Structure formats: C-alpha cells, structure tokens
Amino acid sequence: MMKRSFFTVLFALICTLGFSQVSFNVKAGLNLSSYIGENSDNSKFKPGVRLGVGMEYQFNEMVALQPSLFFSQKGAKYSGDYKGNIADADADVKINQLYLELPINVQFRFNIADNTNLVIATGPYLACGVGGKAKFDGNASVGSVEVNGSEKVDTFGDDGLDYNRFDAGWNIGLGVEFGQILVGFDTQLGFCKIMDGDAPHNANIGITVGYKSVSYTHLTLPTKLEV
Numbered sequence: 710m711m712k713r714s715f716f717t718v719l720f721a722l723i724c725t726l727g728f729s730q731v732s733f734n735v736k737a738g739l740n741l742s743s744y745i746g747e748n749s750d751n752s753k754f755k756p757g758v759r760l761g762v763g764m765e766y767q768f769n770e771m772v773a774l775q776p777s778l779f780f781s782q783k784g785a786k787y788s789g790d791y792k793g794n795i796a797d798a799d800a801d802v803k804i805n806q807l808y809l810e811l812p813i814n815v816q817f818r819f820n821i822a823d824n825t826n827l828v829i830a831t832g833p834y835l836a837c838g839v840g841g842k843a844k845f846d847g848n849a850s851v852g853s854v855e856v857n858g859s860e861k862v863d864t865f866g867d868d869g870l871d872y873n874r875f876d877a878g879w880n881i882g883l884g885v886e887f888g889q890i891l892v893g894f895d896t897q898l899g900f901c902k903i904m905d906g907d908a909p910h911n912a913n914i915g916i917t918v919g920y921k922s923v924s925y926t927h928l929t930l931p932t933k934l935e936v
Contacts (some may be wrong), residue, residue, distance in 0.1 A: 710748045717759075730924035734777075734891060736760070738917030742806075744909035746896070752909065755803060757782030759915055765816070767924065773816040775830065781810045783911055784841065784864070787849075800847025800856070806864050806872065806911075808836040812880050830882040834897065838874035857903040876901045876911055882934040891919035 740757040743749070763777030787802040814832035821827050841864035845856040851870055854862055863869030882895030899911035 710728040721759070732765045732895050732924045733920045734763045734765065736777075736779075736891065736893070736917045736919035736923040738893075738915055740782055740913050740915050742911065742913040743785045744903065745912040746902075747907045749909035751787055752785040753788065754914075755786045755805075756783045757784065757805070759834065759917060765921070770820075771818055773818065774813070775816055778809040779808075779812070781836070781913075782806070782810045782841075785809060798803075798919065800845055800849040802843065802845055802847075802849055802851065804843045804851075804864060804870070805841040806838055807840040807932070809839055810834055811837040812902065814880055814882065815848055818886075824888045826886040828882075828884040828886060828893070830880065830884070830893075830895070832880055833873045834878055834880055836876040836878075838872060841865065843870055870904065871905050873901060876903075878911065886921070889921045889923070891917070891921055893917045893919070 712836055714764070721749075736759070738759045740759050741754045742757060743754045744752040750891040759775050759779055759781045761779030761781075765773050765775045767773040782805065784804040784806045786804070787800075789801075812832060812834035814827055814830040815828045816936055819827045819829075842861045843851065843854075843864050845860050847856075847858070849856050854870055856862070864872050865874050876899050878897055878899040878901070880895055880897050884891060884893030884895075891912075893916070895912070895915045895917075897915070899913075902908040902910060
C-alpha cells in the first residue's frame, strides 16, 4: 500500500506539472555508519566514503526528482569485551560493507539569497552489497564465524559473515546550493536486517560536496490536445 501510494504521487507530479529541466551532478563525501535495532548496543560509528553521480529532473522552480547511483561504504566497529546474539567477542572488530546504492529523492528547493538555494530532500533507497571485509583483532564470533587472533573474512557470502546483500531504507537530507556547488547532509535508516536472526539494521549519516551541471533541456508538456 505504501509503495503504491509513492508511485501514485510520483506519477501525478510527472503528469500535472508544466515544464521540466534536466541537470546532472557528481558528489563525493564521508559516511559515518553504524547499526540500530536489535543487538546493536555495542556497535560504534565507522567512517567510510561515498562517491556517486545523479540526475535532477526539475518539474518547476521548487520541486524536483533526483535519482542517483552511489558507491557507498558502510558498516560498524566493535571494541573491547562484549556479548550478544550477533557478536560475541573480546576483540576489536571492524565490519566493512560496500554497496551500490540507488536513492530516489524528491527535492524541495527554496531560494534564500542570490544564487543560493536551500534544498530539502527525502525518498527511498535500494542497495546491493558488492564487497567488503570484516577485520578481527582478538577472539570473536560473529554469526557462524569464529576467529582467534588477527584475521579478515568476507562480509557477504557463505564463506564469510553471510550478511544479506539486499538493503532498502529511507533518506532524509538537507543541503545548500551555491550556484553549481552542492553541500549536503543526510541520514539514512535501513529497513532490512543485515543478516538473518535477531540482527540490527544499517544506519548512516552522510556529508557530501558536489558539482551540478547547468540545466540543458527544457521540455513543455501539452496542456490540451489540438486537432
């Protein structure tokens, strides 16, 4: 029902607004990621990188749709002596999850000064885990994997931690456009468990800077059919 409502609103925006402008952007930034939910008490924030490109389809001066494709580095850190259903260790553990991520945001733009806009964005994201390693320094068990000493194992796949590759969630972001320069802050809440069982969800805070191309396409949709 929620998915149907989202696409209904999206279709209505496309069909009813009278003009569009298209631009492209590139972004790079920093992630601070960790886990939330069940068995997340001992997880700590881990830094990572985010690189991506996006397209902005502007319906009018205020509303735009922005799909993007990011390479995003997430995960979490554990340190010290801790026990839980997912992680049980007397070790330092750094879990690295590499995703290809597709956020689809609806943007609301407000002019606050000459050539300066405040942008509020929100929308869903889909992600697929493509790699990553978990680094252990000490004695630990995560899921079905047990480690004694220093070792690295795959984050995804049957031979490693067997984390779920698919993730989906919701973005909320706030940014400022200084002409063609973009500065943004956003937070992500994952809806999917990182692995089977009583496992937590991904959570992320991101800071990005980027560059936006000049709008190069102007399309007017017909308001009536002429014969």
